[in-house]
Amino acid sequence: MSDTMQKLRALEKRIYAYSYAMGVIEVDESTVAPSGGSEGRGEALEVLSAAQYDLLTGSEMASLLTTAASEQLDEQAAAEVRELKRTYDQFTKIPAEEYAAGARMMNDCRNAWHKAKAANDFSIYAPWLEQMVDNRRRWADYFVPGQDAMATWLDQNQKGLTVEETDRFFASLRESIVPLLHRIQTEGTPPRTDFLKRNWPLDKQKELSAYVMKVMGIDPTHCVLGETEHPFTLELYNDDVRITTHYYEQDMISNLFSVIHEGGHALYELHVDSALRYTAVTGGSSIGLHESQSRLFENYVGRSREFLSFLWPKLLELFPENLAGVTCEEFYRAVNRVEPSLIRTEADELTYSLHVMVRYELEKQLLNGSLSVSELPAAWNRLYKEYLGVDVPDDAQGVLQDVHWSQGSFGYFPGYALGTAYAAQMVHEMKKEMDFAACCAEGNLKPILDRQTEYLWKYGQLYTPDVLIRKACGGVFDPSYFVRYLEEKYTDIYQL
Amino acid sequence: MSDTMQKLRALEKRIYAYSYAMGVIEVDESTVAPSGGSEGRGEALEVLSAAQYDLLTGSEMASLLTTAASEQLDEQAAAEVRELKRTYDQFTKIPAEEYAAGARMMNDCRNAWHKAKAANDFSIYAPWLEQMVDNRRRWADYFVPGQDAMATWLDQNQKGLTVEETDRFFASLRESIVPLLHRIQTEGTPPRTDFLKRNWPLDKQKELSAYVMKVMGIDPTHCVLGETEHPFTLELYNDDVRITTHYYEQDMISNLFSVIHEGGHALYELHVDSALRYTAVTGGSSIGLHESQSRLFENYVGRSREFLSFLWPKLLELFPENLAGVTCEEFYRAVNRVEPSLIRTEADELTYSLHVMVRYELEKQLLNGSLSVSELPAAWNRLYKEYLGVDVPDDAQGVLQDVHWSQGSFGYFPGYALGTAYAAQMVHEMKKEMDFAACCAEGNLKPILDRQTEYLWKYGQLYTPDVLIRKACGGVFDPSYFVRYLEEKYTDIYQL
Numbered sequence: 002m003s004d005t006m007q008k009l010r011a012l013e014k015r016i017y018a019y020s021y022a023m024g025v026i027e028v029d030e031s032t033v034a035p036s037g038g039s040e041g042r043g044e045a046l047e048v049l050s051a052a053q054y055d056l057l058t059g060s061e062m063a064s065l066l067t068t069a070a071s072e073q074l075d076e077q078a079a080a081e082v083r084e085l086k087r088t089y090d091q092f093t094k095i096p097a098e099e100y101a102a103g104a105r106m107m108n109d110c111r112n113a114w115h116k117a118k119a120a121n122d123f124s125i126y127a128p129w130l131e132q133m134v135d136n137r138r139r140w141a142d143y144f145v146p147g148q149d150a151m152a153t154w155l156d157q158n159q160k161g162l163t164v165e166e167t168d169r170f171f172a173s174l175r176e177s178i179v180p181l182l183h184r185i186q187t188e189g190t191p192p193r194t195d196f197l198k199r200n201w202p203l204d205k206q207k208e209l210s211a212y213v214m215k216v217m218g219i220d221p222t223h224c225v226l227g228e229t230e231h232p233f234t235l236e237l238y239n240d241d242v243r244i245t246t247h248y249y250e251q252d253m254i255s256n257l258f259s260v261i262h263e264g265g266h267a268l269y270e271l272h273v274d275s276a277l278r279y280t281a282v283t284g285g286s287s288i289g290l291h292e293s294q295s296r297l298f299e300n301y302v303g304r305s306r307e308f309l310s311f312l313w314p315k316l317l318e319l320f321p322e323n324l325a326g327v328t329c330e331e332f333y334r335a336v337n338r339v340e341p342s343l344i345r346t347e348a349d350e351l352t353y354s355l356h357v358m359v360r361y362e363l364e365k366q367l368l369n370g371s372l373s374v375s376e377l378p379a380a381w382n383r384l385y386k387e388y389l390g391v392d393v394p395d396d397a398q399g400v401l402q403d404v405h406w407s408q409g410s411f412g413y414f415p416g417y418a419l420g421t422a423y424a425a426q427m428v429h430e431m432k433k434e435m436d437f438a439a440c441c442a443e444g445n446l447k448p449i450l451d452r453q454t455e456y457l458w459k460y461g462q463l464y465t466p467d468v469l470i471r472k473a474c475g476g477v478f479d480p481s482y483f484v485r486y487l488e489e490k491y492t493d494i495y496q497l
Numbered sequence: 498m499s500d501t502m503q504k505l506r507a508l509e510k511r512i513y514a515y516s517y518a519m520g521v522i523e524v525d526e527s528t529v530a531p532s533g534g535s536e537g538r539g540e541a542l543e544v545l546s547a548a549q550y551d552l553l554t555g556s557e558m559a560s561l562l563t564t565a566a567s568e569q570l571d572e573q574a575a576a577e578v579r580e581l582k583r584t585y586d587q588f589t590k591i592p593a594e595e596y597a598a599g600a601r602m603m604n605d606c607r608n609a610w611h612k613a614k615a616a617n618d619f620s621i622y623a624p625w626l627e628q629m630v631d632n633r634r635r636w637a638d639y640f641v642p643g644q645d646a647m648a649t650w651l652d653q654n655q656k657g658l659t660v661e662e663t664d665r666f667f668a669s670l671r672e673s674i675v676p677l678l679h680r681i682q683t684e685g686t687p688p689r690t691d692f693l694k695r696n697w698p699l700d701k702q703k704e705l706s707a708y709v710m711k712v713m714g715i716d717p718t719h720c721v722l723g724e725t726e727h728p729f730t731l732e733l734y735n736d737d738v739r740i741t742t743h744y745y746e747q748d749m750i751s752n753l754f755s756v757i758h759e760g761g762h763a764l765y766e767l768h769v770d771s772a773l774r775y776t777a778v779t780g781g782s783s784i785g786l787h788e789s790q791s792r793l794f795e796n797y798v799g800r801s802r803e804f805l806s807f808l809w810p811k812l813l814e815l816f817p818e819n820l821a822g823v824t825c826e827e828f829y830r831a832v833n834r835v836e837p838s839l840i841r842t843e844a845d846e847l848t849y850s851l852h853v854m855v856r857y858e859l860e861k862q863l864l865n866g867s868l869s870v871s872e873l874p875a876a877w878n879r880l881y882k883e884y885l886g887v888d889v890p891d892d893a894q895g896v897l898q899d900v901h902w903s904q905g906s907f908g909y910f911p912g913y914a915l916g917t918a919y920a921a922q923m924v925h926e927m928k929k930e931m932d933f934a935a936c937c938a939e940g941n942l943k944p945i946l947d948r949q950t951e952y953l954w955k956y957g958q959l960y961t962p963d964v965l966i967r968k969a970c971g972g973v974f975d976p977s978y979f980v981r982y983l984e985e986k987y988t989d990i991y992q993l
Binding site: 014015017018019021022023025026028029032033034035036037038040041042044045046047048049052220221222223224225227237238240241278279 | 510511513514515517518519521522524525528529530531532533534536537538540541542543544545548716717718719720721723733734736737774775
């Protein structure tokens with residue numbers, strides 16, 4: 002390895018240390034920290050964030066990147082330089098003091114969101130969200146002056162993704178989902194769902210979480226499950242990944258699929274090649290690719306008839322009273338019921354994309370200034386009525402439901418819908434190589450893990466998202482696989 | 498405030514941020530982190546520790562301290578400069594790369610200790626402990642070349658404490674404890690203890706923890722309880738303090754007094770004046786003073802007849818079956834039973850100091866090179882036989898029981914015994930000012946909290962330990978208060 006690359010790797014490891022620290026602080030905040038410690042956390046994060054910023058944008062980085070540009074680099078080294086250069090170019094466009102203040106504002110904004118959601122009071126959150134929107138507009142303008150902010154944030158989240166492509170993708174989904182939803186609601190045979198709202202003992206739900214993680218092949222010495230308001234996955238590095246869930250006494254399904262969803266994210270991170278450890282190209286790629294993995298496990302594996310038939314004996318063992326007189330087929334249909342609803346994370350596969358579209362539309366308006374934060378709750382409620390046909394009773398179940406905006410994640414939501422669609426294409430490819438249904442039916446997910454490791458996971462960010470999408474999808478992305486999957490699945494379930 | 502002090506405070510806040518991050522990482526490691534993530538944690542801690550070292554010892558610090566030395570400073574500013582100067586003088590004696598490697602070695606050593614204790618296998622720990630002893634000897638020599646390492650580490654842990662004073666203190670304790678113990682064992686009426694080893698439901702034990710924290714006046718928005726192998730207290734800052742406990746199904750007493758003990762530490766930290774926040778003089782003072790507060794609550798309050806009579810109805814409510822046919826007086830005598838035993842943290846008040854003496858003696862020998870790490874387990878077992886009359890069945894219940902050495906805490910244990918003795922004198926003083934027994938009997942600890950805040954807690958490290966001991970003890974430290982307390986208490990309990 003060249004002297005330059007040795008120095009660059011040492012610098013990358015220092016940068017990693019700050020990400021690690023801030024990651025642990027975030028996990029701690031979301032899971033166990035006392036509520037009254039936000040001031041000191043904010044002060045600490047501001048310092049740590051500024052120190053990392055200095056490393057990412059300092060003179061040492063600048064000179065190493067310049068030297069490296071003139072050297073013969075192997076594939077990984079070239080990728081590290083590419084990613085560091087991208088970050089350097091972006092961040093040097095943001096004044097250092099604004100970068101540090103931004104990190105602190107995000108901490109305060111997230112705290113305000115937590116309080117606002119708990120109190121069902123948007124006004125607690127509104128002034129912070131206003132600062133956040135201003136920040137996102139301003140930073141987008143630093144990145145690409147004069148460009149539409151949404152275009153910039155889409156590209157930030159997934160290199161190469163455009164507003165036009167995203168608009169087209171959602172338009173094509175709407176074209177197929179809305180008529181299918183209409184047919185289901187008018188002609189479909191609705192599944193039995195009476196047993197879903199029974200009392201599901203929390204200790205048994207926790208046992209189920211551990212069991213499912215084991216079936217998924219998640220190594221407990223490298224990944225643990227915590228509890229949070231809003232489930233998430235956070236990788237400290239590829240040997241230490243945290244996932245969280247939320248337990249509800251009246252709802253077993255929520256935790257079950259949260260664990261499988263976050264477990265999918267975790268598997269991706271846990272299988273990134275260790276050769277990339279502590280460098281700028283470790284960790285999963287774009288939001289869309291990451292969500293494709295969580296959705297692959299949540300929907301294509303987890304909600305499949307085959308996997309649920311595998312899980313059935315365990316479910317009967319854990320919840321004999323709740324499931325008395327229920328058949329596995331009834332359970333399968335119930336967890337796949339289509340029901341326009343209020344909460345994105347609880348939405349079925351069919352209407353899920355409509356939830357995402359609401360957020361995408363509102364973000365576009367917030368970012369281009371045509372919608373103010375004070376108008377946001379009403380606009381949210383209007384779009385939910387228009388897209389999903391539901392009335393939003395309060396902000397906690399409406400505009401306050403997602404943590405994302407409070408963390409500065411704009412241009413992020415489309416990745417959820419895109420990822421789901423990438424996964425359909427990946428599963429289509431996988432079925433050429435293995436008996437996917439049999440793997441699910443036997444609870445033998447190893448061939449799926451191996452295939453995903455081989456085609457996607459191990460690469461981390463060695464390649465850009467567009468390249469990785471082609472590798473994992475077996476070609477250029479085509480949303481028609483997803484549309485076909487939805488039509489086949491729901492025509493069967495609703496006996497259309 | 499002078500320009501120098503403004504800059505110094507900004508630098509102190511940066512130093513704080515690293516302590517905060519490393520503190521959260523430590524809490525995370527001890528409570529929830531998966532076992533397989535130590536490599537990445539070690540890498541991160543090495544970077545963070547080195548960065549903090551640079552701030553503590555860098556040219557900016559040097560020049561600010563020099564400038565500040567010539568300025569008129571108020572009391573707090575002068576104390577900050579005093580403490581920063583002390584740290585600067587110490588750390589600049591350790592080569593920077595050795596400081597960073599030391600932080601990493603400590604992380605590895607602590608991990609090795611965890612594994613060794615779980616596996617009851619000293620050989621896992623031994624090579625790391627050897628490195629640690631070498632490190633402590635070498636660092637002591639950097640601090641005060643040529644001085645006995647134990648003398649240096651005692652002074653590090655409690656400014657002004659000497660080997661001679663500590664030797665004398667322990668000698669005087671032995672003089673009184675050993676005959677008293679002998680009288681108890683030969684002439685005493687032993688308490689009934691049959692009910693202690695019953696099955697104590699864990700969920701009820703957890704309820705008891707929350708109840709006790711509430712009675713102690715610990716604000717749950719600023720202090721939360723976690724679970725660890727070895728209970729500890731860690732302050733991130735005075736608005737966010739973490740305590741931990743360990744639950745045993747067969748032993749309710751262990752958790753009860755762990756929570757009160759750690760709660761005492763937490764109260765101290767939570768009541769440090771916020772004016773000291775983010776500076777070098779925030780946080781509790783020496784180990785001895787800190788332990789005086791945990792022991793004050795654990796023993797002088799928690800194990801008093803009066804406090805236990807207050808707690809009794811709650812205990813009966815939580816554990817009606819376990820305590821059926823037991824009187825409060827029997828419970829009081831049982832939790833105060835004297836029984837030479839294996840585990841320091843479970844020891845009674847009388848024999849506790851003997852456990853500390855074992856460690857102090859062994860540390861002296863390790864540090865002066867007259868005992869090797871390989872000889873340590875046998876030496877441990879010999880001293881337990883000699884001081885406490887017990888046979889150590891295995892290393893997990895012997896030399897592996899404490900985390901301290903694995904964290905580099907040498908010269909630390911004497912503080913436990915000294916603190917307990919300081920507390921006796923503080924309580925003696927307190928009784929002149931309030932009806933201490935009535936406060937305990939009514940579960941009204943506020944007057945005690947107020948008194949401790951006024952005489953000790955609020956000061957943080959504004960004054961050196963010797964000054965604070967005089968303030969809180971109402972005069973020069975005198976171990977005879979402790980000796981008299983033990984004699985009175987156990988003469989009564991054992992009806993001598």
